[in-house]
Amino acid sequence: MAERHLTKTCKVISAFSTAPYKTRVLTQQKTESIENECFFIKKNDQSRYACVFRNYGQIYSNNYLIILTTKKSFFTFRQRDKETKMIKPTDITLPADLQGHDLGTGPIRSHRPVYQDFLPPCNHACPAGENIQAWLALVQAGRYQQAWQQIMKDNPMPAIHGRVCYHPCETQCNRKQLDGAVSIHAVERFLGDMALAEDWQIEADSKPSGKRILVIGAGPSGLSAAYHLARLGHKAVIYEAGPIAGGMMRFGIPAYRLPRHELDLEIKRIESLGVDIVLNRKVDNLLADKKEGLFDAVFVAVGAQLSKRIDIPARDASKMLDAITFLRDASAGNAPKLGRKVAIYGGGNTAMDAARTAKRLGAEEALIIYRRDREHMPAHSFEADEAIEEGVKINWLRSITEIDENSLKVEIMALDA
Numbered sequence: 001m002a003e004r005h006l007t008k009t010c011k012v013i014s015a016f017s018t019a020p021y022k023t024r025v026l027t028q029q030k031t032e033s034i035e036n037e038c039f040f041i042k043k044n045d046q047s048r049y050a051c052v053f054r055n056y057g058q059i060y061s062n063n064y065l066i067i068l069t070t071k072k073s074f075f076t077f078r079q080r081d082k083e084t085k086m087i088k089p090t091d092i093t094l095p096a097d098l099q100g101h102d103l104g105t106g107p108i109r110s111h112r113p114v115y116q117d118f119l120p121p122c123n124h125a126c127p128a129g130e131n132i133q134a135w136l137a138l139v140q141a142g143r144y145q146q147a148w149q150q151i152m153k154d155n156p157m158p159a160i161h162g163r164v165c166y167h168p169c170e171t172q173c174n175r176k177q178l179d180g181a182v183s184i185h186a187v188e189r190f191l192g193d194m195a196l197a198e199d200w201q202i203e204a205d206s207k208p209s210g211k212r213i214l215v216i217g218a219g220p221s222g223l224s225a226a227y228h229l230a231r232l233g234h235k236a237v238i239y240e241a242g243p244i245a246g247g248m249m250r251f252g253i254p255a256y257r258l259p260r261h262e263l264d265l266e267i268k269r270i271e272s273l274g275v276d277i278v279l280n281r282k283v284d285n286l287l288a289d290k291k292e293g294l295f296d297a298v299f300v301a302v303g304a305q306l307s308k309r310i311d312i313p314a315r316d317a318s319k320m321l322d323a324i325t326f327l328r329d330a331s332a333g334n335a336p337k338l339g340r341k342v343a344i345y346g347g348g349n350t351a352m353d354a355a356r357t358a359k360r361l362g363a364e365e366a367l368i369i370y371r372r373d374r375e376h377m378p379a380h381s382f383e384a385d386e387a388i389e390e391g392v393k394i395n396w397l398r399s400i401t402e403i404d405e406n407s408l409k410v411e412i413m414a415l416d417a
C-alpha cells in the first residue's frame with residue numbers, strides 16, 4: 001500500500017501513451033460526470049497521472065496498479081511488481097486489460113486502444129428510452145438523487161414504471177449470460193419511491209419559450225408529453241375528457257399492481273412543473289379549441305382504449321363483458337355484479353388482470369381459457385404464476401365455441417407429440 005489520496009481533476013480523452021506502463025492526460029477539464037474520471041496522483045512531490053477507464057476498474061500509473069473501489073478514500077495501490085489483479089465486481093463491462101503483459105511486451109507497445117461507446121442492450125430495449133447505464137452507475141456510487149434526476153430526463157414516472165413496466169431492459173441484459181440480469185426494474189422503483197418520500201423536485205432550467213401547447217388526454221402519453229414540453233420551457237395544458245388524470249394507468253391497471261397513492265404523487269409532480277390539467281374537458285372541435293386557447297401546437301394522446309373482439313355465438317350476450325371495460329369499471333368503483341364463476345377468455349396480461357380482479361371482487365372461481373399452451377401465451381410468465389398463486393385456474397389449449405345461458409362449450413386441442 002503506497003499512497004492513499006487522490007484528487008479528481010479532469011476528464012480523460014485518451015490515456016495511453018505508446019510507452020509501456022505510462023499513462024498521460026491529454027486534456028484537462030473539470031467534469032461532473034463520473035464516467036471517464038481522471039485522477040491526479042502525487043508521489044514524493046513528483047507528479048504522476050493515472051486515469052480511470054469508464055466508471056470503475058483498473059487504473060495504471062507508472063509503477064502501480066491501482067484498484068478502485070466505490071469510494072475514493074478506499075482506493076488501494078499495489079506495486080506493479082507485486083501485482084495482484086483485483087477488479088471491483090461491477091455490473092458494467094470493463095475494457096480489456098491491455099497491460100497484462102509484463103516487461104512491456106504486448107499490444108500497447110505499438111497500439112493505442114480506441115474505446116467506443118455504444119448503447120448497451122438495456123438502454124436499447126427500454127421503451128422509455130432511459131439511459132440506464134448512466135443512472136445505475138450513479139446508484140452504484142451512492143448518488144441516488146442524481147441517479148433519479150438522470151432517469152427523469154427521459155421518464156417522468158419512475159415509481160410507476162418501477163412497478164408496472166415489464167422490464168424488457170432486464171430481458172435484454174447481457175449479464176444474464178454470466179449469472180443473472182441486473183435488477184434494473186427494482187432499482188428504478190427504489191429511486192422512484194425515494195424521490196416521492198423525499199419530495200425531490202425536477203432540475204430543469206429551460207427559459208420560458210412563450211409557446212403554448214395543447215395536449216389532449218391525461219393518460220401516460222399525454223402526461224409524458226406535457227412533462228417534456230414543460231421541461232423544454234413550453235406551457236403545456238392538458239384537456240382530459242374524464243374526471244381524473246391517469247388514463248389507462250388508472251383505469252387499465254388494477255390498484256394492487258399500481259397503488260393510486262404513487263400514481264397521484266407522480267402526476268402531481270408533473271403539475272408542479274407548471275402543467276395545467278383541465279378535467280372533464282372533452283375536445284370535439286380540435287381546431288376551434290386550439291384557436292380559442294391560443295395554442296401553437298396540439299399533441300393528441302387519446303389512446304386506443306379498445307378491447308379485442310371475438311365472434312362467439314352467444315344466447316345471452318348480457319353476461320359477457322370486455323376486459324378493458326370491466327377493469328375500468330372496477331377501478332372506478334362501479335364493478336359489475338359477478339356470478340360465482342367467471343370465465344376469462346384470452347392469455348394476455350389483461351386476461352390475468354381481469355381474472356385476479358374478479359377474484360378480488362368475490363368470484364369463487366376465476367377460470368382463464370386460452371387457446372394455446374403456456375409457452376405461447378402472450379402474458380408474461382410471472383403474471384401467470386402470480387394469478388395461479390391467487391387461486392386463478394388456467395385451462396390451456398381450449399377455445400370457446402359457444403356460450404349458453406349458464407354454460408360454455410369449449411373445444412380442447414392437443415399438441416402433436
Ligand code: SF4
Pocket residue numbers: 125126127128129130132155161162165166167168169170184185188
Ligand atoms: S423497467 Fe424501467 S428501465 Fe427497464 S424497460 Fe421499464 S422503464 Fe425502462
